[in-house]
Amino acid sequence: MKREWWHSLTVYQIYTRSFCDSNGDGIGDFGGILQKLDYLQELGVGAIWLSPFNDSPNCDNGYDVSDYYKVIEEAGTMEELEELIAACEKREIVVMMDLVLNHSSHLHPWFLEARKDRNSKYHDFYIWKEGTKEQPPEGGGAFFGGSTWEWVPEVQEYYYHSFSVMQPDLNWKNPSLRKELYRMIQFWMDKGIRGFRLDAIDNIVKDGHGGNDTHSEQIHTYLMEMNQNTYGKSEQILTVGETGGATVEMAQQYSDPESQELSMIFQFELMGIDGIRSGNWDPKPYTLPQLKQIFEKWQTGLEEKGWNSLFWGNHDFPRVVSRFGNDREPYREKSAKMLAVLLHGMKGTPYIYQGEEIGMTNVSGLRIEDYQDIESVNFAEDRKKEGWEEEKIRTYLARNSRDHARTPMQWNAEKHAGFTAGTPWMAENQNYEEINVENSRKNPDSLFYFYQKLIALRRKNDTLVYGDFRLIEEENPDIFAYERNLGEKKLIVLCNVRDTAAEMKARYDLTKGTVLIHNDTESLTKEVWKLQPYEAYMIELLQ
Incomplete structure (x- = not known):
């Protein structure tokens, strides 16, 4: 596999309007990001992915573009964006832009x-x-x-319209449209943008029956054409396509360098494992072996051809520690560390969603009228028409809503979590006095420094970046264990996903290994791998 400059970096996703407000209007902006670049540099990320900042009426928080060449006023000015890009370049941080190419705003x-x-x-x-x-x-x-x-x-x-009536789909069959989009992409490349996240890109081909053909070969044809006319002209551009309908075979084609389409994709098989925002939003039980099978499928499927993106969540899903971990004390930080080791030990490019590195959680106690996301609002209205009781609607929104990920970033224990001097566009999570960046940076054993260490490990450990993946004891119901192998080096990752102790028979003598990262004080024995609640290890062995 050809080694690329972006293989060893970690991407940090910024939902701009909720990150940091620099002018007191209650909405996050470029100035706020600029103020926090030292924080991001300290964390160690190599790229920041900014949510859409093109001009927009904000019917879907920027995913409804009314002008592809203008910056939305709430985020700042073009000059402020250029200043941010230049400041990131000095810190060797790539700026990635969220491109919405499947549809525009109805006001475009x-x-x-x-x-x-x-x-x-x-x-x-x-x-x-x-x-x-x-x-x-x-x-x-x-x-x-x-x-x-x-x-x-x-x-x-x-x-x-695939999404809202305010988001009419673009007709990719029209070569004049495609030419306009390519011209626009080049405009932003000339501004210094070095990465693109392509929103809902596998929806651009329609099936002729009022739906999208997410498995169409024509998608690849369009992406190859776009690559050749825009970002493919430079080896310094990182691309990731949001392709919710992708199979492993399609992902190989999307991210195979020889196909010249994309660097990698976001696939959502993991995101649907528990029923969150899928189907009718009903809860869906799953087992740890089922979770392992999904990871193994994508790790081995893209081992020789293509590249994985690694993520537990983003702006469209509830908070990771509330969804996959345990957001109740005393296990919030420990379970979040376990989830971080589990994911960051794999092959691919890790994505951290803002606040994940300090263990931000879902919001509790919201009323139906408190939800702002267009999907949640429509869900509630539709269920009311179907005769659902309000308490049932509240339960479903509390579990599924995208608003959980969009509450303001929690910087400190001051008013509005230090996000704004004004009134925030969305109310902050009320646990901000305890869970915030300032507290995390004061504690050397915090989740923040744990993420910092994982990011640094990826930059310097080739086995972590390029090693083959092999699952250990697939049927164990409590421990997620796997190994990574490259040459004479082997990495072992052990994660107890339960709030009770668990054990498995030792496959290797890990007492002879080097512990790269660990979230507990217990030691392993030669014969048995016994792990405390939510305990996680990454250990390096010489073979």
């Missing part, structure tokens, strides 16, 4: 023209179908509820 000038006149050149920038007001075309449901088709009386046609 293209769409405003398209909906006026069938003969407009912009009409074919979107997807239209004949019909009557009473009889829409065939189609499934949109991701955010309702039909995928919306009637426009001015042209007596329906337009297609």
Whole structure:
């Protein structure tokens, strides 16, 4: 495998409007990120992925772009963005931009023209179908509820939208549209952007029946064309595509350097294991062996061809320690450390979502009217119409809502968690006096310094970056154990995912190994690997 500059770095995702507010308007901005760059440099990340900052009416928090060349006013100015990019370059931190290419805002000038006149050149920038007001075309449901088709009386046609009615899908069949998008990408590359996260990119091909064809070969054709015309011209650009419908075989093609499409993808098989935001949001039980099988499938599937992204969550999912760990004391930090070792010991590029490194949790006690996310609001409205009781709706929102990930970053114990001097756009989690960056940095044994150590290990340990993956004792119901092998070196990762002690028969004599990272004070024996609640090890052996 060709070694790339980005193979050993860790990416930090910033949800800008919730990260840090520098001007007191209650919304995070570029100035706030700039103020916290020393913090990110101390953590050790090699790239920051910024949530969408193009101009937008914010119907979906920026994932509805009304101007691809302008910066949204709440985030700052173009000059402030350029200052941020320059400051990151000095710190050797790559700035990644979130590109929304599947759809635009309903207020984008293209769409405003398209909906006026069938003969407009912009009409074919979107997807239209004949019909009557009473009889829409065939189609499934949109991701955010309702039909995928919306009637426009001015042209007596329906337009297609995968998400909200305020996010009309772009027509990738139109070469003029694609050319406009490529020109825009080059514009941002010229500004110094060195990475792109491509939102919902496997939805750009439609199935002709009111849905998206996420397994279409045409997606690869479009990505190759985009690569050749934009980011593929430079070896200094990192790309990751959001491809929720990808199989391992498709991921190989997406991220194989010979295919010249993407550096890597986000696939969501793990994200659906417990029913969170999938199907009808019903809870879905799962076992640890099932979790292991998903990781093993993707680790071995992309071992020789392609590259994995590693993540427990992002802005679209509840907080990792609340979802996969234990957010109650005394196990919040310890279980979060265990989850960090489990993930960061694998092959691929790790992504940290803001606040993950200090163990931020889901919010508790919210009322239905407190939720702001468009998906959560629509879910509640739809369930009310179906006759659900309010308490049941609250239970489902408390478990599934994207708002959990979007509460303000908790910097200190001051008012509004130090996020803003004004009134925050979303209320902070009330546990901020205990869980915050300032407290974490005061404690040398904190989760922050634990993440810092894991990030540093990846930068200097080739076995961690390139070693083959092999699962150990797949059927053990309590301990997730695996090894990484490269040449004469072997890494062993042991993680107890339970709040009770667990053990397994020793496969190797780890008393002769070097402990790279550990979240407890207990020692292993030669014969048995006994782990305390949420205990985790990464140990290096010479073979």
